[in-house]
Amino acid sequence: EFAKLDHHRLIRQGFAEVVFCQGKTVEQVQAIVQRLAEYNHSILATRASKEMYTAVKAVVADAEYHELARLITVERQKPPVDSERFILVMSAGTSDIPVAEEAAVTAEIMGNEVRRVYDVGVAGIHRLLDQRQLIEQANVLIVVAGMEGALASVVGGMAAKPVIAVPTSIGYGASFGGLAALLSMLNSCAAGIAVVNIDNGFGAGRLASIINQMR
Amino acid sequence: EFAKLDHHRLIRQGFAEVVFCQGKTVEQVQAIVQRLAEYNHSILATRASKEMYTAVKAVVADAEYHELARLITVERQKPPVDSERFILVMSAGTSDIPVAEEAAVTAEIMGNEVRRVYDVGVAGIHRLLDQRQLIEQANVLIVVAGMEGALASVVGGMAAKPVIAVPTSIGYGASFGGLAALLSMLNSCAAGIAVVNIDNGFGAGRLASIINQMR
Amino acid sequence: EFAKLDHHRLIRQGFAEVVFCQGKTVEQVQAIVQRLAEYNHSILATRASKEMYTAVKAVVADAEYHELARLITVERQKPPVDSERFILVMSAGTSDIPVAEEAAVTAEIMGNEVRRVYDVGVAGIHRLLDQRQLIEQANVLIVVAGMEGALASVVGGMAAKPVIAVPTSIGYGASFGGLAALLSMLNSCAAGIAVVNIDNGFGAGRLASIINQMR
Amino acid sequence: EFAKLDHHRLIRQGFAEVVFCQGKTVEQVQAIVQRLAEYNHSILATRASKEMYTAVKAVVADAEYHELARLITVERQKPPVDSERFILVMSAGTSDIPVAEEAAVTAEIMGNEVRRVYDVGVAGIHRLLDQRQLIEQANVLIVVAGMEGALASVVGGMAAKPVIAVPTSIGYGASFGGLAALLSMLNSCAAGIAVVNIDNGFGAGRLASIINQMR
Amino acid sequence: EFAKLDHHRLIRQGFAEVVFCQGKTVEQVQAIVQRLAEYNHSILATRASKEMYTAVKAVVADAEYHELARLITVERQKPPVDSERFILVMSAGTSDIPVAEEAAVTAEIMGNEVRRVYDVGVAGIHRLLDQRQLIEQANVLIVVAGMEGALASVVGGMAAKPVIAVPTSIGYGASFGGLAALLSMLNSCAAGIAVVNIDNGFGAGRLASIINQMR
Amino acid sequence: EFAKLDHHRLIRQGFAEVVFCQGKTVEQVQAIVQRLAEYNHSILATRASKEMYTAVKAVVADAEYHELARLITVERQKPPVDSERFILVMSAGTSDIPVAEEAAVTAEIMGNEVRRVYDVGVAGIHRLLDQRQLIEQANVLIVVAGMEGALASVVGGMAAKPVIAVPTSIGYGASFGGLAALLSMLNSCAAGIAVVNIDNGFGAGRLASIINQMR
Amino acid sequence: EFAKLDHHRLIRQGFAEVVFCQGKTVEQVQAIVQRLAEYNHSILATRASKEMYTAVKAVVADAEYHELARLITVERQKPPVDSERFILVMSAGTSDIPVAEEAAVTAEIMGNEVRRVYDVGVAGIHRLLDQRQLIEQANVLIVVAGMEGALASVVGGMAAKPVIAVPTSIGYGASFGGLAALLSMLNSCAAGIAVVNIDNGFGAGRLASIINQMR
Amino acid sequence: EFAKLDHHRLIRQGFAEVVFCQGKTVEQVQAIVQRLAEYNHSILATRASKEMYTAVKAVVADAEYHELARLITVERQKPPVDSERFILVMSAGTSDIPVAEEAAVTAEIMGNEVRRVYDVGVAGIHRLLDQRQLIEQANVLIVVAGMEGALASVVGGMAAKPVIAVPTSIGYGASFGGLAALLSMLNSCAAGIAVVNIDNGFGAGRLASIINQMR
Numbered sequence A, B, C, D, E, F, G, H: 001e002f003a004k005l006d007h008h009r010l011i012r013q014g015f016a017e018v019v020f021c022q023g024k025t026v027e028q029v030q031a032i033v034q035r036l037a038e039y040n041h042s043i044l045a046t047r048a049s050k051e052m053y054t055a056v057k058a059v060v061a062d063a064e065y066h067e068l069a070r071l072i073t074v075e076r077q078k079p080p081v082d083s084e085r086f087i088l089v090m091s092a093g094t095s096d097i098p099v100a101e102e103a104a105v106t107a108e109i110m111g112n113e114v115r116r117v118y119d120v121g122v123a124g125i126h127r128l129l130d131q132r133q134l135i136e137q138a139n140v141l142i143v144v145a146g147m148e149g150a151l152a153s154v155v156g157g158m159a160a161k162p163v164i165a166v167p168t169s170i171g172y173g174a175s176f177g178g179l180a181a182l183l184s185m186l187n188s189c190a191a192g193i194a195v196v197n198i199d200n201g202f203g204a205g206r207l208a209s210i211i212n213q214m215r
């Protein structure tokens, strides 16, 4: 038995165990999703290759694939969504979109209204200032940025909302695989920014969902 | 003019600019707090030495000092507090208490009910399991831990609450000033943990406050 | 002569020299295993590719390949095994299984009873607590975990057994190829955990075997 | 209540909770040791300053201080010691003695026979070879070394004993506070070496004790 | 002879050799400045302690000390200054002022008009936008920032001026002595930012001076 | 809408937004360049693969590809060039030429006269000294070097010109992907060197252009 | 002109410029070797692929390829060799042979007698002690080792010969691409070991040759 | 017995064991030097504080202290010196002199003629070129440099002599305690440079002595 599924997680955490596909064989991913599909309405598998999706699709017919975000989802019963309280996912550049989409789709399958504003990096600050109203209306903000990750600080200073910062590995040289953006976000002069791992769109989406559904 | 106070911050962020005392002269800290005190009910200065406090006290008579947490506070009008929705601050060891207190006092001055559970590190997991009920009642969790920072992952798996993880620099050798705990928390297998900078109790308290006051 | 085989090692260390295949040519691995097979009952070659195995098989007909663990083994005469004293190999996730298997097979070929418990990461702590009895019965514990490696600390706090922690390179971003799990395990608040190199299932299996066979 | 003592630890782990004094105030250390002294025969506090010892001594009269090792011990009832099975603590240089002593005293207070061989670094390999007999008689080996930590590999190749390697921060420049010795030991070509944190004599002593007392 | 003064530097570089006082004895600094004072109108010594200044003052009566910036200057003949072409030195926080002053005083003694705008960090972006006109009038911009150093990116996007970014060691934890700000600035999404070493106000001032005096 | 083009940038910065192709799909690059081509005379896309170029060429017929430098350019109207004021691009080795060319072509398309001197590394210092006259005539210097990057310091000491240093990832082992050259350039004893990111020829060309066009 | 050959190097350094092939195109390598072959008897090109060799061979018919060492050599006139004074190249493992061969062939083409002793790592110290006589007879020692690189320290302590230590990238996990071996060698407790870059067999061979030819 | 003196070292290595004082108590240093003084003519103790010297002086009356270099020496019988073959010690800056002196005094006490040329850093390359003749006459070169350490590469390219490069911790910010200079020297484009640890003047002096005394 290679996997001890945490079936209790739906009760404890409000969502089934999410499958981390990296480092697993195609057969393992297929078997795990199949087993999860017996007990859950909604399933999420992250960092999934297309090949994994094909194998899953063969046994779970209603599985879907989000190519850019590398996610497999099964969604049999849409959770009720409060469309007034939305999560705003912002990205600094176009290259950060795959991670931003991982966050957005994660939040959606967990029952949240999500809006997207991409390519609003700080080198053209007016693009960001144009979104001021949307930022003020949002309930939770996810900021996805690579390179120097400065977008998180600027957004963090604009409103007293929970800001979840996701550093990405976009960049080269002294970006050291996203380290520059990560350190930048951890040291933000805007107080109270929540940071997740480099490229961890999933974690950001999950955290945003938890916060967004607080009452 | 060495400081451009951001007086607009109270309106934009719900709390006056917080003074970061490190790297400032005693005179600068004194002058900044004095100026802030003209416009604000509540003031917070972090990483303040006792000497700085003495200088501040001379010009702002109702300033208080939290020695362990190295905070100067001024609180002229208690904000209304919803005592049902509390923030739970947990620490793995006794040595992490200064950072935990920075978080707790920050959240308190920003108008939150705060409870504390200290010294519940994972090496004696029953101590943590004993607190299960309190964890379930809390609205937001702050987990403060040095060394390997494993407490965050275990707490993160116990309930679907926002968990804010604060790595501390407690440790030695390959802890590299808190790096071990930081990396540990960023890579947590418990999904959706929010991480702040090493020893950044203030940031955790601020973030918890924002989340706790969402409606 | 490209290799000076340490034929004395069987006497000195109780097991023949183990071949580290990485960085060697297929021909070198083939020749070394062939020579070892002339003098030893049991042979182990680690980090072996399938291609290397095929070449070895051609000259040592009873060689076997453990694909997941990337091990080549030859075992001509089973060593006597004390089945009462077993080594328990635990993994945090399914993705850590290849390293866990490297440890398990290594310990087995060196004459130990091995039991396996996989996928009991701390994010669902009840899965681990369910194994309490097995943990108490084991003689030596091997804990294999990637990401933040917190499993080692929790297991380390549960019983006064030798715990050998193996960090894996499973993870991404700020896991930095297993550095996060490594540092986490080195800084464990559970006293007396033995740490080996990242992904070094072999070393863990070897150390566990030495300890398990002490009288 | 700043400390939740893990009084259950004596039963679970065979020794009372060990106090990590770093980062604690003198008052906290004093209070913790005093409380532990009510329930336990043997107490150990690590990384204790002389000032902490003086405060402890005032309330626990039979406390002792090991200055080099920075340990406070209380030992009211010597545990029975099997003097046949001894732990051998070796150090590469004279400068590594404080860490070696932390290991040795820890193992002693936990009821083990300990022998010491100091200053046998590999640059004069004959000094080490002279100790061959002692190494073969020992039950568990602790190797304490700074700089490049090569001693662990040489000892590890000499006998099939559990070798616990303790890197120290002795060195300068590219030793990076013990990182060189740590990496060296983790990458040892001698299979099955157990590594603990830099300067963690305590952890090595504890691990050696657990292994040494296996039957 | 412990110092080979580069007396040719005034001709080759337009300014005498600048003394780097760190790591020198008080006597060495005194002797070097004294010798330089025989041949040059303007002298600059960086990272000078007060004690060094006192020793220099004893032999070069017109030496001055800039305490915050830790600079010793001698200025016997003001160079002609083009007050139309000014260098604007900006700092993100009050704590960055010592480095900013090192840059400003360096540029002044080399014959440039300098203006200062301090404490305009991005967490209160309006403070920066208020300075838009000054930024447009400046000839060269020096941006001094610690923590996450985001100010450089925002300023870099505002005008097509040479922007010299100086990361400072202000911060704590994962700022790693200024590394976070340094990496942030090197990875800026605003194209064409010039970066100098952490805390290197002197280098920034020198570079700004060279650019500002181009015709 | 995956990209918010910063059309205002031509006015604000004197050149259209430059496309960073890494991390974008071929379709995204194609669409972005096509849209930019509607409003701008000169376009630059960096880190572009040949496949991206082919897709762009299909929709923007006059696009050109610089294979070594991995640049796509469109240049419909040559900007006026002051051939007296030239930028000198120097490389330490032949292997550094791709990055040097990225800098050179960037500066050219932005309207600058560029001269190239390649393969003048410091191990044969006479090759560099032979170029003294050219160095003195240049207006701005770009120094591209991998390995230990020493060329920047030597050139920096030769003339009071703005020197822009570009570390490259050429090297192996302890070059750590260009880190050695980067640190070397940041710590240069030649005062006032401007450093850009590893392999960032584009940034260097852009900065040189801004400086070269100052009046 | 992409390469400024340093034809003066033969006179200044006693050997023609050595071509570093990494990062160069096949055409560049071909052209450089061809040009060097017009002026020199002996030519060396390092880190050359087989494809580069084929291209070189087409224009320099007597070029030879050392596949393991990845070297191209041309040797038209054997330099006189003093066979009494030999360089001993030792490797810790079989996997280190490619780097060891790079060193050995480099030293040979520069006119030295070279002897090889491979696979004498410290985990079986008797293999090394068996070579004591050869070590004493050698004039210069090159020690090539990956993993923890301990061989250098042991050899360094055995005789008062110049020892050149070459760390290799052989290893995995916390070897960090050879960093562990590099730091180990730099921190060797055996005084006076010369260290070169990771995998830099060429540099070691060159240095050994210079020392070996001193009179 | 805290120290096992390697009295055999004089025979094996040509010089008595050198005492590394860092991390030892004053009493230990005193006792070790005293014991060495019974058997040896020449003694060297490195990284010695003034306090250690005073203690040593009390028991070994002819001990001398080199304050800058932090060395204690005893020299009872000058070894014969070949003044034709000298070692040239060069430093880049005045601040590097303490390390340079450690190298120089070490080489002298081991029986070598030593000459010194200090403060010839590459930022004023003519200072270095002025020393060309001396460089050509020297038998072995030691180059001591902090900051970016470029001096080693330039000297390495000037003559076919053994060059021993000593990085120093002089610098700040991104020098990271000498790491920048160390990496720079390891990656030198001048082939065949020998590198020792940061600030390891002793190792450089020892290595130079061994090479210088080869025949």
Ligand SMILES: Nc1ncnc2c1ncn2[C@@H]1O[C@H](COP(=O)(O)O)[C@@H](O)[C@H]1O
Binding pocket: B092, B093, B094, B095, B119, B121, B123, C188, C189, C190, C191, D017, D018, D019, D020, D021, D046, D047, D200, D202, D203
């Ligand atoms: N020197 C030490 N190094 C590592 N861990 C230690 C050390 N001393 C005590 N500990 C562990 O630290 C924990 C106590 O932490 P605390 O509650 O902060 O006193 C216990 O689990 C001990 O096993």
Ligand SMILES: Nc1ncnc2c1ncn2[C@@H]1O[C@H](COP(=O)(O)O)[C@@H](O)[C@H]1O
Binding pocket: A017, A018, A019, A020, A021, A046, A047, A200, A202, A203, B188, B189, B190, B191, C092, C093, C094, C095, C119, C121, C123
């Ligand atoms: N992309 C991801 N990043 C981080 N954690 C994840 C990711 N996807 C799933 N997880 C977590 O990984 C755990 C599952 O690991 P495994 O048992 O190996 O499938 C679950 O606790 C998830 O919350």
Ligand SMILES: Nc1ncnc2c1ncn2[C@@H]1O[C@H](COP(=O)(O)O)[C@@H](O)[C@H]1O
Binding pocket: F092, F093, F094, F095, F119, F121, F123, G017, G018, G019, G020, G021, G046, G047, G200, G202, G203, H188, H189, H190, H191
């Ligand atoms: N494998 C190698 N490692 C380090 N340096 C080398 C290597 N091969 C050649 N070199 C040096 O690289 C320089 C040539 O670089 P390039 O001009 O790019 O061919 C010469 O100074 C050689 O001494």
Ligand SMILES: Nc1ncnc2c1ncn2[C@@H]1O[C@H](COP(=O)(O)O)[C@@H](O)[C@H]1O
Binding pocket: E017, E018, E019, E020, E021, E046, E047, E200, E202, E203, F188, F189, F190, F191, H092, H093, H094, H095, H119, H121, H123
């Ligand atoms: N604060 C500083 N940071 C970096 N370089 C400096 C600084 N001050 C002076 N320098 C440079 O250091 C060199 C002088 O070094 P030294 O000979 O040791 O005084 C000169 O080339 C200066 O340009």
Ligand SMILES: [Mg+2]
Binding pocket: A092, A093, A094, A119, A121, F003, F004
């Ligand atoms: Mg964009």
Ligand SMILES: [Mg+2]
Binding pocket: B092, B093, B094, B119, B121, D003, D004
């Ligand atoms: Mg505790």
Ligand SMILES: [Mg+2]
Binding pocket: A003, A004, C092, C093, C094, C119, C121
């Ligand atoms: Mg799982």
Ligand SMILES: [Mg+2]
Binding pocket: D092, D093, D094, D119, D121, H003, H004
């Ligand atoms: Mg010794």
Ligand SMILES: [Mg+2]
Binding pocket: B003, B004, E092, E093, E094, E119, E121
């Ligand atoms: Mg401020």
Ligand SMILES: [Mg+2]
Binding pocket: F092, F093, F094, F119, F121, G003, G004
């Ligand atoms: Mg070249």
Ligand SMILES: [Mg+2]
Binding pocket: C003, C004, G092, G093, G094, G119, G121
């Ligand atoms: Mg071998």
Ligand SMILES: [Mg+2]
Binding pocket: E003, E004, H092, H093, H094, H119, H121
């Ligand atoms: Mg100087």
